[in-house]
Amino acid sequence: MxxxxxxxxxxxxxxxxxxxxxxxxxxxxxxxxxxxxxxxxxxxxxxxxxxxxxxxxxxxxxxxxxxxxxxxxxxxxxxxxxxxxxxxxxxxxxxxxxxxxxxxxxxxxxxxxxxxxxxxxxxxxxxxxxxxxxxxxxxxxxxxxxxxxxxxxxxxxxxxxxxxxxxxxGIFPKGIRKNMFYEEPGAERAVRMLIKKIKGEPFKTEYAMPIFDRVEPRPAIADLSKATIALVTSGGIVPEGNPDHIAASSAQNFGAYSIEGVNNLEKGKYLTAHGGYDQTYANQDPDRVLPIDVLRDLEKEGKIGKLYNVFYTTVGNGTSVANSRKFGTEIGSQLKAAHVDGVILTST
CATH class of the missing domain: 3.40.50.2300 (Response regulator)
Structure with a gap:
């Protein structure tokens, strides 16, 4: 059967x-x-x-x-x-x-x-x-x-x-290791792999190590009072209606929205598209995720030069590393072209 x-x-x-x-x-x-x-x-x-x-x-x-x-x-x-x-x-x-x-x-x-x-x-x-x-x-x-x-x-x-x-x-390994028997002892197999590596020949390790992405921190901003600061978030804050249709999970895109003349993200005019956390408090006050109000205060007080009048947003929930890198590269290029000095990246 x-x-x-x-x-x-x-x-x-x-x-x-x-x-x-x-x-x-x-x-x-x-x-x-x-x-x-x-x-x-x-x-x-x-x-x-x-x-x-x-x-x-x-x-x-x-x-x-x-x-x-x-x-x-x-x-x-x-x-x-x-x-x-x-x-x-x-x-x-x-x-x-x-x-x-x-x-x-x-x-x-x-x-x-x-x-x-x-x-x-x-x-x-x-x-x-x-x-x-x-x-x-x-x-x-x-x-x-x-x-x-x-x-x-x-x-x-x-x-x-x-x-x-x-x-x-053709199956992605699950990371389960099992004992295997080989004709050659481990020392000989290791030396053979080393020789191939030195010669630049392809070889397959018996124990793949994780690869960690390391980002070198940039030097501190010398004078914040003259700096242009931008806000970027993976917390999914978008204008009402989610005009770019950013997905609640596994985002395929990001959005860029003007905040010219906006001093506070008002309830109802902005909301979160993020599907990975309780949206209640973010929708009550979107500034909790994207602190436009605080940055405007710092701008008025002269503690920062100015807040860049465009914010960038996407959803980090389940979004692939490849897409995250792609978004970061595109957003970074645009901010650099706009002569932004620093970025505050908020999450959830």
Whole structure:
């Protein structure tokens, strides 16, 4: 008898719509929807998708625990043996959503879960230790390659087979170390790697070390009373209506907004788009996250030269390191061109 699977997809791959439909609530449909047809072929009758769980990206970002709980209940209701989510490629919110539902099913029910994401998706860093994630291309153009790899990994897990070398199978390593037996002792292997490194030849370490990004602090501003100071935030403060549609999680963009003549961020005129913290107090007084009022006071008192009349904002919640670097580089270039002397970066 074929294994039973639940397939998680977002509103776009369900054919419901794009960003304008990203707030739709969870819906469960029996059988396959969208890319489920490709999975049906790739699974070769050994497993079947008995139901498809559909949810809008924004809704999931704002209701992570609720959506995860509904997925767990759906798996129980259909008596499913595992969950396939995506593939999400480089869609940030979608990748995070896939990770959330898969991690919940794996943790609470102990069932196999498989997703597919691009290496810079925030979902990879957040869930690679809990979820089997196949590395995909950055867009749906890679669907034909992603689906067979995801299906193969799922069938292997369903059969209880071990994934001995994740990288060889296109899976992001979970960081689990296992004892291995080699013909050569460690000293000889280490010397061989060293020689390759000295020669500039490619080699693969047996124990990859984490790489930490270090930023050298800039010299202090000599005279703040003559300095132009800018405000930048990852706390998601935006004008009413969120004109640039910055996402509540896994942001794909940032916004730049004029504060010419603005001495205080009034309730109702500004709000937070951030989905990772309680918005109540930020919406009551947006200056709590982006302190325009305090900087204007310092400006009047002559303690700073002036407040730059544009602020930059994005959402840090689940946003990938790659996107964060990209935003920082673009914002920094614009501030440098405007002859800004210093930046205050606020969070949540």
């Amino acid at each position: 074929a294994y039973k699977l639940i397939h998680y997809i977002n509103q776009f791959f369900a054919g419901i719509g794009g960003e304008e439909k990203a707030d739709i609530t969870p819906e469960v449909r029996q059988g396959i929807v969208g890319p489920g047809a490709a999975f049906k072929a790739a699974l070769g009758g050994q497993a079947e998708i008995v139901a498809t769980f559909i949810c809008g990206d924004n809704y999931c970002a704002n209701h992570l625990e609720e959506v995860a709980a509904q997925m767990v209940e759906t798996v129980k209701r259909f008596g499913a043996d595992g969950v396939i989510a995506g593939p999400a490629f480089n869609a940030g919110r979608y990748g995070t959503a896939c990770g959330v539902v898969c991690a919940a099913v794996n943790k609470q029910l102990g069932l196999p879960v498989v997703s597919g994401m691009y290496r810079e998706s925030p979902g990879v860093d957040l869930y690679r230790k809990e979820v089997t994630i196949i590395e995909t291309s950055d867009s749906a153009r890679g669907m034909a390659k992603a689906v067979p790899a995801m299906a193969a990994a799922m069938l292997k897990l369903l059969r209880g087979e071990e994934i001995a070398d994740p990288e060889a199978e």
